[in-house]
Amino acid sequence: MSRKLNHAVVAWLLAASFTLQGRPAFAELPTVEEALSELGMDRSEIAELARGGPVTYALSENSDAELAMGIAWYLPVPLEKVARQLRQNNPDPLDFDVIASGALNQLDGAASLASVVLSRKEAEALLDVEPGDEFNLSASEIDSFKTLRQRFSDVIEDVILQRYREVLFQRFEAYRRGGVHAIAPYAREPGRDSQPAQELRQAASASAALLRDFPALYKVWLHYPESLPSGAEEAFPWVEKTVEGRPAVILRHRVSTDWNGGVLTLTREFYAPHSYNASQWITGCLAYRDGTVVFQEVRSYTDQVTGIASDVKHMIGRRLLKDKMLKSFRQLCAALEACR
Known part of the structure; x- marks a missing residue:
């Protein structure tokens, strides 16, 4: 069974538990287990998710510089509590190694x-x-x-x-x-530049789930600075982290929208000072059983995985990305006092 993420199925999964403000729910919806199966998870993986273990899965990568991965985790915590934690702006609640942070604004x-x-x-x-x-x-x-x-x-x-x-x-x-x-x-060297603008457009275009269930938000994400749709909020945090042993001040754009108690957050790192070019992630939560499933999709771009031995570099890069995502989710789990 293919382990590539089907973004349309993600939208289907989300719709199973939420109704976008002002839009009716579908008449008949699949169970969450059925939707997870369509994502490519087998019965043992779904059972693992239900027991509280994080499940990582592959996303399609559309360039030599891209690293992409998804993660889902069931937490025995009410949806409202998880959504409140995910709404935090600065630093991001899934950041685990922030040294300093602040907010960018034009006035100052x-x-x-x-x-x-x-x-x-x-x-x-x-x-x-x-x-x-x-x-x-x-x-x-x-x-x-x-x-x-x-x-x-x-x-x-x-x-x-x-x-x-x-x-x-x-x-x-x-x-x-x-x-x-x-x-x-x-x-870069003469005759070659890195194009974070192109990479972030590519990441936005790959977010097909937004096209299906959040067309207004998807349109703004593609064509920012168009006005945000009603109910959406944005913030421009900066964070300082240590990346590959060096300090890095990273500039972000976050857009969040409510889902009748849940939250969907889009984050774009539109500037990183070294080591990687740019990144985007989509974070959301949905009601499941007696708790909440949190998911995140990350697309990161770095010239370090291109060129000679690109396949090996991608394999190592995905492993590092997976480790980072697991650390982030364990931090969220600890903050919610839900770790087992």
Whole structure:
């Protein structure tokens, strides 16, 4: 049986337990077990889910740089309690290694990143930055740091830090004005750039479940900054994490909508400073038996899995992604006091 995720079936599964505000429920709906079976889970996996164990499953990958995976977990916790936890904006309730966090806003400008800091090592690297994979920067952003190098003979960390905050805020402003289409490419070696804008459009297009049951939300997600549909809310958090041993300030866009007590959240990481290009995940919860099933689909893009031995790199990347998702869900389980 195919283990590729059928997004239309996910929509079917969600519809089995929820009614989108203002829309009637279907007259006859499959059981949750039937829908899980259509996802590709066999009887033993469904039984494992019912016992409280997390179940991971494969998603189709549509580019050499993409890593994709899904996870579902049954928790013996009321839907309302789980949904309340998932509605938290900053940091994301499934983040397990956040060092610092804040909210981006146009009123405060780059000052909304005032608590972002740089180590001297990172500051020195930025002052000497060149096109490549050490930093995710556009050609013009690289030139702005080269200008600082020409102006100052020594490393002045405060000046570099301020410029770095400005780069981050300008990335946010560009996204707010033009959505994924306005995300500047990352300059690599001559003749090659990474295209996070293209990758995030690809991730959005792959979310067919939204097309079926949330057409207005799906349209906005594809064509942001169109106005959000009624009942949806958005936030622009930033988080600092350690990624591959280096600090990373990551910029996000979160959109959430209610499902008669449940919640669906779309998260887009439209800027990451190194190691990977961009990512998107969809998180939701639905009533099941005497508790709640939480699910998440992640699509992440990194140049590190392309090129020679790409198949092996993808296998390793999926394993790392799976480990990360399991840690995230165990954190949620602990926060809900539902771990066994």
